[in-house]
Amino acid sequence: MVRNRSEERTGFQESGPYHPSYDLQADFVMVYGIDDKMPQRIQQWREHGYIVHLMTGVAWGQYQSYLNGDVDGRRHWDEAQTDRSGERIIHGVTPDIPYMVPTISYTNFLASRIRLAVDAGVEAIHLEEPEFWVNGGYSEAFKREWRLYYGETWIPPHSTPDAQYRASKLKAFLYTRSLDRLCSEMKDYALTAYGRDLRFYVPTHSLINYTQWRIVSPESRLIELPSVDGYIAQIWTGTARTPNVYQGVRQERTFETAYLEYGIMQELVRGTGSRMWFLHDPIEDNPNYTWSDYRVNYIRTVTASLLHPAVSHYEVAPWPRRIFQGKYPSDEDSGSRINIPQDYATTLLNVMHTLGNMEQDHVIMEDSTEHIGILLADSAMFQRMKIGEAENVVQSKYDGTDSSALASEDDQELLDFSPFYGLALPLLKHGIPVRPVQLDNVRRFAHYLKDYRVLLLSYEYMKPEYPDLHYALVGWIRDGGALVYVGDDSDPYHTVRAWWNEGDMKYSSARVHLFEQLGLAGEGAGVYRAGKGVVSYLAQSPDSCASSVEGADALRQIVIETLELLGDPDYRWLPKHYYQMRRGPYLIASVLTESIADTPLQVTGPVIDLFDPTLSISQDIQVHPGEQAFLYDIEAGRPPSGEVACIAASSRIESLTVSESGFSFGVKGPEGMPAVARLYSPHEPVAAELSINGLIEAIPYEWDEATGTVLLNYRHISGADVVVNVKWTL
Structure with a gap:
């Protein structure tokens, strides 16, 4: 468990000054916000051993000086994002923090603010x-940007599918341009002024969530910017609990949604060398759930993230101050608000420190079926408006905190995002390991699809932005890939001005062009050979696969037929009602609801439950439908005979020293929080002590002879040199 902070495996963001009550002892901290006290906050965290980054909002923030003209003498309120009724789109509830159109002027203003953080010595932004x-x-600013980008007069985005599609493409371009300018200029400034290499990252929601919540963002376009070094995948209960529809039932499916969200973010950087941190949030932005609700959904999202082993870096919490100092509804009396229960706090610390050890070489997905991909493109964000409504109808802005904000059934239908979930959930719910695959990356990276033999595709909720995507797909299929296409060509966005219907291209949809390249022009629904591969065509709208049991069964059946014709023994239809993976000594499992069985998954021990604040040992564990497990296999992780090693702890372990008479280790964590640690010990202890600046006090311990491990209970004390001593002899 001892590790170097420079690896930056775990971090958190915090807008407040350093405080011992939320000192999580991660590797790095992202000091949030650029204000007069920013340099002081940076220095405080650095003095407590942290690598310091800066985080700030690029679309919104405390930017009133710019909006009111104090910066350059010109008011910039015309650069606020505005809806069709003329209302500004506001972040939060205060009217003076709008979401911004990222004009060049606004970008220059942000650069002047960010330069202050560079001067303060942060290592990354x-x-x-x-x-x-x-x-x-x-807004007027967006209308100007439209004219500059398209060379034509602005068209109201709600007027036609083409106008909406083009408006969204422009929105993605504007933020790509802004980030490219900001990151490039600030990297040059840091190197020129200080001889320092500065890194830039973009914390962003997943493509799935932004599409679902009807937000446009650059997403995969940022991969093409050499000035951007990676991402934080902002996935948490607030995004993953957004309801979706499966077999006609709309409800929260937090684990399944998070699994798909983390999956597309892992795919976003696969093979690029860019850094990705997965975010978890022990609570969420909505402050009205109970502590037990936060805990259950936190466990679901953490488990979902751990099932994607290509990522082993984590933002362990946003805003630890609100977690460890905030008050939320009590489980017993939701009318009263209380601080975090101590058992939940200890569980969080156990998990957070274990996350720093997830880069394991030995990974086994306990499933003989390889992953099946569902292609998803940035263009899914571009067609998220219903066209043809009355002039006075304004579709809702939904940010995950208030479902009552949905103004109409159309809003609810868009929020469901059923065309995508209709392809994903029928397979995922039967234990088939599906993963969203970034279609845009097919043309960016040679052999991007080599790890997949089966892909699902529909152009009913997205469009291929370039024709060479089809040429790459056709080559992949003819070399032995299997493509399952689902769609009925009914999407009104097939008519947008695009490569498949301009110039010499006269196709009614991009699907028709793809099928022509495959030699299947005019073919109806069915399963066909194409070179060494297979093409299957389910000629129905993908949202019909979400709306009923029959629709879900139809999708599953054509996938089964595709796999049978493909004939690859590694790709078989082997349904189950759980997911299970080993990452070194760690075992991760989730048992599904709405699946093919309702029996528990049996796990044979001895294992340690890392979600249990007592780090209990079990010989057998039953994981029931709707439950998740994060376990440590004691025998798989056992060190060489005679060695002491830490299995899990709710502290940062600073050192581990072993002598003939026992062992000791330094611990750090949030002030006053109860802490536990379980370690392998070659001998039974006779005493355990806590040394606080040299003052000694006895602490409770439990010896488990069967596993040769000792459990220690102590407390965190800030501002002191705290060491745990375990003695084998007195």
Whole structure:
């Protein structure tokens, strides 16, 4: 468990000054916000051993000086994102923090602010949430940008599918341009002024969530910017609990949604060398759930993230101050608000420190079926407005905190995002390991699809932005890939001005062009050979696969037929009602509801439950439907005979020293929080002590002879040199 902070495996963001009550002892901290006290906050965290980054909003923030003209003498309120009724789109509830159109002027203003953080010596900068709402695009600044980009007069985005699609493409371009300018200029400034290499990252929601919530963001476009070094995948209960529809039932499916969200973010950087941190949030932005609700959904999202082993870096919490100092509804009396229960706090610390050890070489997905991909493109964000409504209808802005904000059934239908979930959930719910695959990356990276033999595709909720995507797909299929296409060509966005219907291209949809390249022009629904591969065509709208049991069964059946014709023994239809993976000594499992069985998954021990604040040992564990497990296999992780090793702890372990008479280790963590640690010990202890600046006090311990491990209970004390001593002899 001892590790170097420079690896930056775990971090958190915090807008407040350093405080011992939320000192999580991660590797790095992202000091949030650029204000007069920013240099002081940076220095405080650095003095407590942290690598310090800066995070700030790129789409919104405390930027009133710019908006009011104090910066350059010109008011910039016309650069606020505006809906079709003329209302500004506001972040939060205060009217003076609008979401911004990222003009060049606004970008220059942000650069002047960020330069202050560079001067303060931060090692990396995170430009958070480049977001342009789909219901925006009506401000004067956006109209000017439209004219510059398209060379034509602005068209109201709600007027036609083409106008909406083009408006959204422009929104993605504007934030890509802004981030490229900001990151490139600030990297040059840091190197020129200080001889320092500066890193830039973009914390962003997943492509799935932004599409679902109807927000446009650059997403995969940022991969093409050499000035951007990676991402934080902002996935948490607030995004993953957004309801979706499966077999006609709309409800929260937090684990399944998070699994898909983390999956597309892992795919976003696969093979690029860019850094990705997965975010978890022990609570969420909505402050009205109970502590037990937060805990259950936190466990679901953490488990979902751990099932994607290509990522082993984590933002362990946003805003630890609100977690460890905030008050939320009590489980017993939701009318009263209380601080975090101590058992939940200890569980969080156990998990957070274990996350720093997830880069394991030995990974086994306990499933003989390889992953099946579902292609998803950035263009899914571009067609998220219903066209043809009355002039006075304004579709809702939904940010995950208030479902009552949905103004109409159309809003609810868009939020469901059923065309995508209709392809994903029928397979995922039967235990088939599906993963969203970034279609845009097919043309960016040679052999991007080599790890997949089966892909699902529909152009009913997205479009291929370039024709060479089809040439790459056709080559992949003819070399032995299997493509399952689902769609009925009914999407009104097939008519947008695009490569498949301009110039010499006269195709009614991009699907028709793809099928022509495959030699299947005019073919109806069915399963066909194409070279060494297979093409299957389910000629129905993908949202019909979400709306009923029959629709879900139809999708599953054509996938089964595709696999049978493909004939690859590694790709078989082997349904189950759980997911299970080993990452070194760690075992991760989730048992599904609405699946093919309702029996528990049996796990044989001895294992340690890392979600249990007592780090209990079990010989057998039953994981029931709707439950998740994060376990440590004691025998798989056992060190060589006679060695002491830490299995898990709710502290940062600073050192581990072993002598003939026992062992000791330094511990750090949030002030006053109860802490536990379980370690392998070659001998039974006779005493355990806590040394606080040299003052000794006895602490409780439990010896488990069967496993040769000892459990220690102690407390965190800030501002002191705290060492745990375990003695084998007195």
